[in-house]
Amino acid sequence: MAAAARLAEEWFAICGGCEVTILDIGEPLIDVLKKVEIVHMPVIMDHKLFGQTGENKEMEIPAADVGLISGGIRSDEHKKLAIEMRKKCKILISLGSCACFGGIPALNNLYTTEEIFQKVYRDSVSTESNGLPNEEIPALTDRVYAVHEVVKVDAYLPGCPTTPEMVTNALVSILEGKPLPALPAKSVCDECPTKREKKAVSTLKRRFEAPEFTPGAPLTEMRCLMEQGFLCLGPATRAGCSGSDGTPRCIRAYMPCEGCFGPLSEKANPMVDMMGALSSIGLDPKQIPDRAATFNRFAGAGRLRPTPKR
Amino acid sequence: MEVNTVPTTAGAEVAPPAETFQPLIIALCCNWCSYAGADLAGVSRIQYPPSIRMVRVMCSGMVHPNLVIEALTKGADGVLMCGCHPGDCHYQEGNLKAEKRAEAIKLMLADFGLEEERFRLEWVSAAEGPRFAQVVRDFTEQIQKLGPSPYKP
Numbered sequence: 001m002a003a004a005a006r007l008a009e010e011w012f013a014i015c016g017g018c019e020v021t022i023l024d025i026g027e028p029l030i031d032v033l034k035k036v037e038i039v040h041m042p043v044i045m046d047h048k049l050f051g052q053t054g055e056n057k058e059m060e061i062p063a064a065d066v067g068l069i070s071g072g073i074r075s076d077e078h079k080k081l082a083i084e085m086r087k088k089c090k091i092l093i094s095l096g097s098c099a100c101f102g103g104i105p106a107l108n109n110l111y112t113t114e115e116i117f118q119k120v121y122r123d124s125v126s127t128e129s130n131g132l133p134n135e136e137i138p139a140l141t142d143r144v145y146a147v148h149e150v151v152k153v154d155a156y157l158p159g160c161p162t163t164p165e166m167v168t169n170a171l172v173s174i175l176e177g178k179p180l181p182a183l184p185a186k187s188v189c190d191e192c193p194t195k196r197e198k199k200a201v202s203t204l205k206r207r208f209e210a211p212e213f214t215p216g217a218p219l220t221e222m223r224c225l226m227e228q229g230f231l232c233l234g235p236a237t238r239a240g241c242s243g244s245d246g247t248p249r250c251i252r253a254y255m256p257c258e259g260c261f262g263p264l265s266e267k268a269n270p271m272v273d274m275m276g277a278l279s280s281i282g283l284d285p286k287q288i289p290d291r292a293a294t295f296n297r298f299a300g301a302g303r304l305r306p307t308p309k310r
Numbered sequence: 311m312e313v314n315t316v317p318t319t320a321g322a323e324v325a326p327p328a329e330t331f332q333p334l335i336i337a338l339c340c341n342w343c344s345y346a347g348a349d350l351a352g353v354s355r356i357q358y359p360p361s362i363r364m365v366r367v368m369c370s371g372m373v374h375p376n377l378v379i380e381a382l383t384k385g386a387d388g389v390l391m392c393g394c395h396p397g398d399c400h401y402q403e404g405n406l407k408a409e410k411r412a413e414a415i416k417l418m419l420a421d422f423g424l425e426e427e428r429f430r431l432e433w434v435s436a437a438e439g440p441r442f443a444q445v446v447r448d449f450t451e452q453i454q455k456l457g458p459s460p461y462k463p
C-alpha cells in the first residue's frame with residue numbers, strides 16, 4: 001500500500017459544522033481514513049501551533065499533501081495560519097461557505113470594526129461596559145476575508161455546511177491522483193424540479209409560513225416556491241448541493257434555497273440578480289427589509305461593505 | 311472645439327463654456343418602438359445633446375437590473391431605458407416587466423451610493439421622434455446637475 005496521504009485541517013471564523021460534515025460522511029469515511037494520516041486538526045487532535053510545550057516563537061503546521069481550511073479570515077492569527085497552511089500543503093481546499101465566501105461571519109462586513117466593538121462591548125443592553133480586550137488576543141482584520149482573498153486556493157467545497165458527498169468526492173479524487181471535481185456552472189433553479197410559470201401567485205410571505213404542496217406527491221407537482229411568495233435564492237445561487245440525488249437540498253425539504261452555495265460566479269452580485277428575479281415575476285422588491293444582507297447571506301466577503309454615508 | 315458644441319434646439323447651436331460637464335449616458339432602447347423613435351428623431355434632424363450611447367435591445371423587458379447597475383458602476387453617468395407605451399409592447403407585457411424592474415433598480419442605486427435620478431425609464435413610441443429628443447435633453451440636463459458618477463474612472 002502506498003504511503004498514506006497527510007492531511008492538515010485548520011478552522012478559522014466558523015461554527016464547526018463543516019467538521020461535523022466530515023464525520024457525517026459515514027461508512028465511506030472508514031475507507032478514506034485508512035489512506036489518510038491526519039497531521040494537524042485542532043478540532044479532534046492535540047497538536048499545538050507553538051510546539052507541544054509552547055517552545056516555538058512562530059506558529060507551525062506540519063507539511064501535508066492536502067490542507068483543508070474551514071472558516072473565513074477574521075484575525076491576524078487566521079491570516080498568518082492561512083499563509084502557513086499554503087506554504088505547507090500541496091493542495092489547499094476551502095471547506096464550506098465561510099472559507100469560500102465569508103459565510104455568516106462576513107455579515108460583519110456591513111459594519112466597521114469600530115461599530116462592532118461599540119455594539120458588542122458598550123451598547124448591548126446585556127453587556128457590562130468594560131474596556132476593549134487588547135492583550136494576548138490577535139487583532140481583528142479590517143473585515144472578514146474569504147480564504148482565497150488571502151492565499152491561493154486550489155478547490156472550493158461550498159455549502160453551509162458542505163455536503164458529505166462533496167468532501168468524499170474531493171478526498172477520493174486526491175487519493176486517486178485525479179483532478180479535483182469542478183463546481184457546476186448552473187444555478188439552483190436549473191436543477192430545481194418545481195413547476196414555474198414566471199408569475200407570482202402571492203405577495204411576499206415570511207419564510208416560516210408553510211408552502212402549498214401535496215404531501216407525498218412528487219416535487220414536480222409543487223409550484224415554484226418563489227412564485228408562491230417565498231424568498232428563494234435559487235436564481236442567484238450556484239447548483240451543486242443536490243449531488244447524486246439531483247434535487248437541491250432545501251427544496252427536497254420543501255424549503256426555499258438560502259443561497260449557501262454562493263453566487264453564480266466570482267463577479268456576480270446576488271443582490272442585483274435577486275432583485276431582478278423578484279421584480280420580474282411581480283413580487284414587490286420594496287418589501288425586503290435588508291436586501292444586501294438577505295441576498296448576500298453567505299457571500300459577504302468582498303461583497304458587503306458598510307453603507308456609504310451620504 | 312467642435313466636440314464641445316452642444317446643439318440644444320433645432321438649428322440653434324450654442325457653444326458651451328469649455329468646462330461644461332458632458333455626461334455619458336447609456337440608452338437602452340427597445341427594437342420596436344423607442345429605437346424607431348430615436349431613428350425618427352435622427353431622420354427628422356432634431357437636435358439633441360451627443361451624450362447618449364444607444365444600445366438596441368429587443369424589448370425593455372429583457373433588460374435585467376444587473377445590466378443597468380453594471381453600466382453605472384463601470385463609469386456611465388446615467389442610464390436611460392426606453393420602451394413602448396404600456397399596452398403597445400410587441401411582446402405584450404415586456405414593458406410592464408421593465409416597469410417593475412425599474413422599481414428594483416431605483417432601490418438598489420442607493421445601495422451603490424448613487425442617486426436615484428441617474429436612472430430613468432421612459433416610454434417612447436416609434437412616432438415620437440421629437441419626444442425622444444426632448445427626453446434626452448431633459449435627462450442630460452438632469453445628469454449635468456448631478457455631476458459625474460462617483461464610479462467614473
